[in-house]
Amino acid sequence: MSPRLLEVRSLTKHYAAPRRMFSRARPLIQAVDDVSFDLDRAETLALVGESGCGKTTTAKSVLRLVEPTRGSVRLEGEELLSLSRSRMRERRRDLQIIFQDPYASLNPRLAAGDIVAEPMRNFPSDVTRTAAQRRERAAWLFAKVGLREEALDRYPHEFSGGQRQRLGIARALALNPKLIVCDEPVSALDVSVQAQVINLLTDLQAEFGIAYLFVAHDLAVVRHISHRVAVMYLGHVVEVADRDTLFTAPLHPYTEILLSAAPVPDPRRHARRILLSGDPPSPANPPSGCRFHTRCPMAQAICREAKPALTARPPVPVAIGDDGAAADHLVACHFR
Numbered sequence: 001m002s003p004r005l006l007e008v009r010s011l012t013k014h015y016a017a018p019r020r021m022f023s024r025a026r027p028l029i030q031a032v033d034d035v036s037f038d039l040d041r042a043e044t045l046a047l048v049g050e051s052g053c054g055k056t057t058t059a060k061s062v063l064r065l066v067e068p069t070r071g072s073v074r075l076e077g078e079e080l081l082s083l084s085r086s087r088m089r090e091r092r093r094d095l096q097i098i099f100q101d102p103y104a105s106l107n108p109r110l111a112a113g114d115i116v117a118e119p120m121r122n123f124p125s126d127v128t129r130t131a132a133q134r135r136e137r138a139a140w141l142f143a144k145v146g147l148r149e150e151a152l153d154r155y156p157h158e159f160s161g162g163q164r165q166r167l168g169i170a171r172a173l174a175l176n177p178k179l180i181v182c183d184e185p186v187s188a189l190d191v192s193v194q195a196q197v198i199n200l201l202t203d204l205q206a207e208f209g210i211a212y213l214f215v216a217h218d219l220a221v222v223r224h225i226s227h228r229v230a231v232m233y234l235g236h237v238v239e240v241a242d243r244d245t246l247f248t249a250p251l252h253p254y255t256e257i258l259l260s261a262a263p264v265p266d267p268r269r270h271a272r273r274i275l276l277s278g279d280p281p282s283p284a285n286p287p288s289g290c291r292f293h294t295r296c297p298m299a300q301a302i303c304r305e306a307k308p309a310l311t312a313r314p315p316v317p318v319a320i321g322d323d324g325a326a327a328d329h330l331v332a333c334h335f336r
Contacts, residue, residue: 003077006039011071027284031057033235044212046222049232055215059181096172100184102164106156113138113152119174141170162193182214219262234291240330251336308332
């Protein structure tokens, strides 16, 4: 069997915090700690969780935009974290990112056509050697994302927010990548524009077979675009399941609480909100054992003493994916 497109194992990223007064030690910010997941071709895996749980740091660590402290990231069986600088640069053809802020991620001094052509200049191929070839491909990409060819000569400030995000998507597609990290790509857009961009991403995935690592906190968006969902809390993955299973039969208490906070678009239904007590612990001083035990309504003594492993519950496959393969429902909880 060919390896999965992306295999992440025990990914960890710690930051050294500023030294405190009268202290020689620098505390570690445990932004991401022992995160593992897989991603297949043409699949969307969503990373969800409250702000500060480590979603974006995980995604950037996969791309080596930040260097992980330890762990393994394998793309098509090749270990990315041990690659030389030159080899990693070659592999960046297959790895692209769509940023959260469509304006801050675009060079205001470049015309839109030049922004999309820039990756082609950095990684030339037989069909993008000349400026004319690059412009022709940029125009083709504009059509794919719903922009007009005459917009090639406009500058980022002349586009609306939704158009700028389409421009960012066109740039990400320029090199025919195999994996695109979508870092909350619609959170800065109006709701109507969000739907258009999400549908565009879905159509592009179906046409080109791209895999998405989709970082988001909007559960309605996640439910629409994802195939599988990984729930994060304080740097840990606490549950992984296919989309339908996670939204209809969540196992981890934190996932249940997260889903209960999502608004229901039906005035006749009254969702039962589960309220959390206390504030999230600091990643500089995380709790022992299960990191959620300080706020969990089910917590017992074992939760403070032992860290639960992310294991299949039940131990047999509970869902069948689009490709006919069995999918496990993984959860890190002593009682589920």
